[in-house]
Amino acid sequence: MKDQFKQEIKTVIEATQAKGDIDSIYLVACGGSHAFLQPAEYVLTKETTIPATVLPSREFITREPKALGEHSLVVSCSHSGTTPETVAATKYAREQGALTVAFAFADESPLEEEAEYTIHYAWGPETDASDLNTGVLYGWLFAYLNVINPSEKYDRALKALDVLNDVTTKTREQYTPIIAKWASELKREPLVYSVASGINAGQAYSFAICWLQEMQWVNSAYIHSGEYFHGPFEITDFDVPFIMCEGLGKARAMDERAVDFAKKHSDKVYVIDNKDFDMSLIDEDLQDYYSQIVSGVVYRLIAESFAYERGHSLDVRRYMWKLEY
Amino acid sequence: MKDQFKQEIKTVIEATQAKGDIDSIYLVACGGSHAFLQPAEYVLTKETTIPATVLPSREFITREPKALGEHSLVVSCSHSGTTPETVAATKYAREQGALTVAFAFADESPLEEEAEYTIHYAWGPETDASDLNTGVLYGWLFAYLNVINPSEKYDRALKALDVLNDVTTKTREQYTPIIAKWASELKREPLVYSVASGINAGQAYSFAICWLQEMQWVNSAYIHSGEYFHGPFEITDFDVPFIMCEGLGKARAMDERAVDFAKKHSDKVYVIDNKDFDMSLIDEDLQDYYSQIVSGVVYRLIAESFAYERGHSLDVRRYMWKLEY
Incomplete structure (x- = not known):
């Protein structure tokens, strides 16, 4: 994983630790980015007792979850950083006192302006799998879990990112004729x-x-x-x-x-x-x-x-x- | 609402109070019953800070949420009380120490055997709306909210059940030619x-x-x-x-x-x-x-x-x- 992304994750983890007790996690995005965040909800539900909820951005805003507040962590994502509902959801979450972390491919986007912290990822066919959106998401996810409940399992999960590109490249070759x-x-x-x-x-x-x-x-x-x-x-x-x-x-x-x-x-x-x-x-x-x-x-x-x-x-x-x- | 259902709700509310702090609510069912429980998640998310999650029964079992335990309330539903995944999910939740409450139309079903408490509802075209599944669900939901955070709003919400049948009957007449x-x-x-x-x-x-x-x-x-x-x-x-x-x-x-x-x-x-x-x-x-x-x-x-x-x-x-x- 690129040093920039590693550093951004490190900054977010430190900010989360400084924030103190997190008692609710919301994963908020639209369409493909909403789908992208769903595995994080799955992993968080299995690995922690902190409730994690994934919602479409505008459903999140209009539902106004009562648990949303100063002890919430709100993770959003928009590839371009311009999705209006996700920008609005991030703004709304920050106004409620939540720690807001955005994932985005684009630099200096409206989403980045609204979020307290942004973690970027790379894109394109030649990109190493650990630098793509899912790779960077897992880089944050297992680093965060390692802070909540330190475990060699999460160390190994982070190390797995180093071999992810070999696995995905091999799979792509294996499946090309089948597909x-x-x-x-x-x-x-x-x-x-x-x-x-x-x-x-x-x-x-x-x-x-x-x-x-x-x-x-x-x-x-x-x-x-x-x-x-x-x-x-x-x-x-x-x-x-x-x-x-x-x-x-x-x-x-x-x-x-x-x-x-x-x-x-x-x-x-x-x-x-x-x-x-x-x-x-x-x-x-x-x-x-x-x-x-x-x-x-x-x-x-x-x-x-x-x-x-x-x-x-x-x-x-x-x-x-x-x-x- | 029928006295039997009112009494069953009362028993569940008392058991919930006796159980003490509930820190997670899971709403668990399949298909139409899964859809039936979704509004409860919506209302709970808006009205309480207790995290509520609605999941298909077998997704719930196989995901093994880490927060599931002695302070959990697990509400399940199966019309016939025989849906194997929902019976299994209720059994699993009870084994984890959760308070288990089932909604069912059928009497003396396998679901009723596994759940600590069962709330029944009526069915059929002549049934008063307050006795149907959604009416009884709301009867439990607002009574429960009234215990967590007593409010005249929930008193009024419960009273609304008395006029629900008039509203639904009128709507049915209004929409019959349109539909x-x-x-x-x-x-x-x-x-x-x-x-x-x-x-x-x-x-x-x-x-x-x-x-x-x-x-x-x-x-x-x-x-x-x-x-x-x-x-x-x-x-x-x-x-x-x-x-x-x-x-x-x-x-x-x-x-x-x-x-x-x-x-x-x-x-x-x-x-x-x-x-x-x-x-x-x-x-x-x-x-x-x-x-x-x-x-x-x-x-x-x-x-x-x-x-x-x-x-x-x-x-x-x-x-x-x-x-x-």
């Missing part, structure tokens, strides 16, 4: 469902709303693997396509059950099985937490292959950045 | 999106996954009104149908923005505007909380009219209750 086939088979589908749970929920949500709906104009919905059996599964038929994720942690059994059922009743089930990832460079007890970053590499590959097969660039928009709304 | 037209116009659509936010999120989620996907085999997705602008809105086109809810509270501006945009770019936008409800019998400062119950009446009407127009009974299933899964 080319999936995309070819799925390219004429007007609707593709996205199913996952646990740590992978954010990636599957982002795949549905950003990669498919936004960037491919393909209908989609994120379905939680457990919820699948309590409504959505009745939509399953031989010709209904599902892209489903099987995680590594305790949620795996829940994902497997959904995959097994869908495979029995649909001919178009495509599974991102995290057990197929070579994560041997990362300690086994940390693989669940890191798996979603690797799943994200595969979801991105699917989107890129879809774009190629469908002649529909991932950069095409009809409304976003083009209209006032 | 008949909507259903006729929408009956050949293979996909209908469901958009809402704030207190109405649970109803819109339930409409997508239970009423449409499960009971009508119509593709759908719940989209949060705020999130709509960060991905999903790019799917909007002249022929893409949306059923959208406009709430009454602070979230209203967020809903309105989504409705305004969708109406500009789709010819098939149908709006459940909560301002059109006659809620004059309920105090203005409580109307936001109660509005979702009234929205639920309209969503149910849509489902019933869809079923009629499409000749597809709401009781038809191909997998649920028919297969082992």
Whole structure:
């Protein structure tokens, strides 16, 4: 990880320690950045007793959580640093006395102006995985956990960032031919469902709303693997396509059950099985937490292959950045 | 509200007081019951500093929240009292020392066996609204809030249950001809999106996954009104149908923005505007909380009219209750 990002994380950790007792954590963003923060809620819920809640930015503002105040930590994210709802949410949180930390790719953005502290990340195809948004998020997350409850586990989790790029690069190579086939088979589908749970929920949500709906104009919905059996599964038929994720942690059994059922009743089930990832460079007890970053590499590959097969660039928009709304 | 339900609520409140400090609340269920509990999370987040989290039952078990313990209150719900994941989640919570309270329609169910306390509710078309699941939930919710932080507001909120049936009956009459037209116009659509936010999120989620996907085999997705602008809105086109809810509270501006945009770019936008409800019998400062119950009446009407127009009974299933899964 770049020294700049390491230093920004260090500054935030010191500020958090100086702030004293944190009794609530809010993770606040929109769309892809909202999805990006979801794994942090998952990890915080498993690792600490401090309540962590992830909310869309404007839902956070309009809901006015009563627990929000001087002992709150509010982490927001906007890639461009300009998302109006997230800038407003950060301003609102700071006015309530919360410690505000923003993640952003852009420098000197409106978000950076409103947040007390900003942690930047890098972007682009040649970027080392530890410098991308998820890498830097984990750099902050495990450093923060290491302060709340120091543990060699979090030391190892931080060290895993050094090998993350090897893992994601290998996965990208491994999946490129597989995904080319999936995309070819799925390219004429007007609707593709996205199913996952646990740590992978954010990636599957982002795949549905950003990669498919936004960037491919393909209908989609994120379905939680457990919820699948309590409504959505009745939509399953031989010709209904599902892209489903099987995680590594305790949620795996829940994902497997959904995959097994869908495979029995649909001919178009495509599974991102995290057990197929070579994560041997990362300690086994940390693989669940890191798996979603690797799943994200595969979801991105699917989107890129879809774009190629469908002649529909991932950069095409009809409304976003083009209209006032 | 029936004396039995009032007494069950009273017993739960006394047990909660006897338990002492509650420092975390988990609301745990599957599908429609999961949707049913979402408004309780919304109200608790606004009214108390005790963190409230709503999770699908098996996500709750597999995530193993670190804060779950002797000072937790875990509220679960299963209509039949037999949903295996919810029974297991309640058992798990009780083993961790949490106070477990279940909502159920059925008597003497496996859920009732696992939960320390059960609050029942009534069901069926002739049932008074205060005896239905949402009425009884609010009966518990405001009684509980009145114990945490006694207020005449919660007294009035409980009194509102006495007039709830008048409000919902009137709304049903008001909307019956309107919804008949909507259903006729929408009956050949293979996909209908469901958009809402704030207190109405649970109803819109339930409409997508239970009423449409499960009971009508119509593709759908719940989209949060705020999130709509960060991905999903790019799917909007002249022929893409949306059923959208406009709430009454602070979230209203967020809903309105989504409705305004969708109406500009789709010819098939149908709006459940909560301002059109006659809620004059309920105090203005409580109307936001109660509005979702009234929205639920309209969503149910849509489902019933869809079923009629499409000749597809709401009781038809191909997998649920028919297969082992």
